[in-house]
Structure formats: structure tokens, C-alpha cells
Amino acid sequence: MATTMKADLIVPEVYAPVAVKEAAQAAVMTQVATVDDTLVGQPGDTVTFPKFNRINPAADLSEGVPIVPQKLTTDDMTATVREIGTAVEVTDTAELTALGNPSSRARVAISEALAEKMDIDLRAAAESTVGSSPIILPAADALDWASITAAIAAFGDKWDPTKVAGIIIHSRQHVGLLRDENFKSSLTFGSGQVIMRGQVGSLAGNIPVIISDAATKTEGATDAEDTYNALVIRKGALGLLYKRRALIEQDRDIYARITGFAITAHLATKRLDDKGVVVLPTRAVI
Numbered sequence: 001m002a003t004t005m006k007a008d009l010i011v012p013e014v015y016a017p018v019a020v021k022e023a024a025q026a027a028v029m030t031q032v033a034t035v036d037d038t039l040v041g042q043p044g045d046t047v048t049f050p051k052f053n054r055i056n057p058a059a060d061l062s063e064g065v066p067i068v069p070q071k072l073t074t075d076d077m078t079a080t081v082r083e084i085g086t087a088v089e090v091t092d093t094a095e096l097t098a099l100g101n102p103s104s105r106a107r108v109a110i111s112e113a114l115a116e117k118m119d120i121d122l123r124a125a126a127e128s129t130v131g132s133s134p135i136i137l138p139a140a141d142a143l144d145w146a147s148i149t150a151a152i153a154a155f156g157d158k159w160d161p162t163k164v165a166g167i168i169i170h171s172r173q174h175v176g177l178l179r180d181e182n183f184k185s186s187l188t189f190g191s192g193q194v195i196m197r198g199q200v201g202s203l204a205g206n207i208p209v210i211i212s213d214a215a216t217k218t219e220g221a222t223d224a225e226d227t228y229n230a231l232v233i234r235k236g237a238l239g240l241l242y243k244r245r246a247l248i249e250q251d252r253d254i255y256a257r258i259t260g261f262a263i264t265a266h267l268a269t270k271r272l273d274d275k276g277v278v279v280l281p282t283r284a285v286i
Contacts, residue, residue, distance in 0.1 A: 032166045045243075084118070113263075142173075143169060170284070
């Protein structure tokens with residue numbers, strides 16, 4: 001005889017870690033960022049990254065003349081740890097009368113909301129012009145092979161497709177790529193090939209093309225003139241540092257008969273390499 005046991009069901013106390021994992025998995029931009037947990041358990045709310053400056057090219061040498069050493073210098077980059085989060089409340093009446101399971105859905109909803117916030121913050125860090133700027137290209141008519149090659153050219157002699165984490169696009173830019181013969185749709189990928197979350201295909205030597213609608217949009221005079229920022233991000237150019245990963249908590253108001261569900265995380269986001277991010281604004285193809 002089959003007996004349903006507690007271990008077979010979703011128990012609120014053990015569901016929280018599952019929802020936290022779902023929050024991390026739902027975020028798209030985290031896949032192209034360098035994730036670091038070294039801040040966990042450490043005091044302070046500011047983290048400093050050493051940024052090594054390039055030295056001058058090597059020079060011609062004369063016999064017997066000593067080499068004059070160059071100075072290796074760094075610029076400090078700091079990021080402030082912030083707390084992000086959201087919450088949902090469910091009344092007993094809603095729990096008992098609504099279709100489905102509002103409490104379970106509340107946990108999923110706040111997890112998805114946190115993931116969306118992480119994507120927004122990582123994009124803001126990638127595009128930030130405070131203090132320094134990424135490589136920003138002029139707006140193009142559409143996201144296609146021609147505009148992507150302009151982004152590739154912007155990397156100069158540092159271009160290496162194996163060192164590019166991904167190309168992040170808005171869903172309204174995807175239409176233009178679907179019409180481009182240089183774009184390889186993920187629908188054509190062979191069995192066993194790893195596909196990232198949100199990946200719709202690849203370009204320029206199997207660089208992942210990933211959709212994220214947490215994109216910067218610039219309003220035009222008409223919808224056809226609106227532009228969306230695509231990002232070409234090199235590995236190691238974007239950092240996500242956790243002070244504390246996502247935490248889900250619930251609380252009960254016995255007088256109001258309400259159960260509250262909250263999710264929070266403490267983290268810092270930072271662009272670590274100005275020359276490792278190319279911002280490519282293009283119009284959406286309707």
C-alpha cells in the first residue's frame with residue numbers, strides 16, 4: 001500500500017532553499033558575470049577591486065645599456081554592498097478560497113522578482129558611465145551581423161571569441177537576428193550541446209546569444225525609433241559579489257490572519273573591465 005509521507009510533499013521550512021536556488025537560476029545576467037562569495041562573513045560594506053593599468057610597449061635596446069623598468073600601477077575600483085528584496089502577504093481567506101496554492105506561488109513570485117532585480121543591477125553596472133565608461137557604439141538600424149561585427153571591431157586586438165561570455169539582447173532585437181544567415185538558432189543545436197538560460201542561438205564562433213528584457217530602452221519619436229541596448233560581454237568583465245546569498249523568510253500575523261513571505265540578498269555589482277563590455281544600441285525590428 002502506498003502511503004504519502006511528509007518527505008513526499010513540499011514542506012514550507014525546506015521549500016525556501018529550493019526557491020532561493022530557483023531565484024539564482026532564473027537570473028540571466030549572472031551567467032555572464034564572475035560570481036564571488038569571498039565577502040560572505042567578512043565585515044564592511046565596501047569592496048575594492050585592484051585594476052592593473054597597462055604598461056607601455058617594449059622598446060629597442062642598446063648593447064650594454066640597462067633596461068629602464070616601468071612602474072606597474074593600479075586604479076582602485078570600489079563597489080558598495082546593497083540589500084535587495086521584496087515581499088508578498090497572503091491572507092488565510094485567500095489561501096483557503098483561491099485556486100491553486102497562493103503560499104507556494106508567493107515563494108516562486110518573490111524568487112523571480114529577485115532574479116529580475118539582479119539582472120537589472122548587473123546591466124546597470126555593465127553600462128555605467130560613472131567614473132569610467134564601457135565601449136559605447138552609435139545606434140544601428142537593426143541588430144544583425146553588420147552591427148555585431150562593429151562590436152567585435154571595438155575590442156580591437158583583444159578580440160577572442162573564446163573569451164566572450166555572451167551577447168545579451170532584448171527580445172525585440174531577436175527578430176532581426178532570425179533573418180540573418182550568420183545567426184545560428186539554438187533549435188539547430190545538436191543533442192548534448194549545453195544551452196544557457198535564455199540562450200536563443202549563437203554568433204561569431206559559437207558565442208551565446210541570450211535574451212534578457214531587463215534592457216535599457218531609449219524612447220524615440222515613434223515605436224519604430226525606440227532603441228534597445230545589446231551587450232557584448234567578455235569573461236571576467238562583470239562582477240557579482242555576494243555578502244549574503246538570497247534568503248527567504250516567512251512570518252505570521254495571527255491577529256490579521258496573514259502570512260508574509262520575504263526574500264532578501266546582500267550583494268555588490270561592478271564592471272571590472274571597461275574595455276570588456278561593448279554597448280550596442282539598435283532599433284527593434286517589428
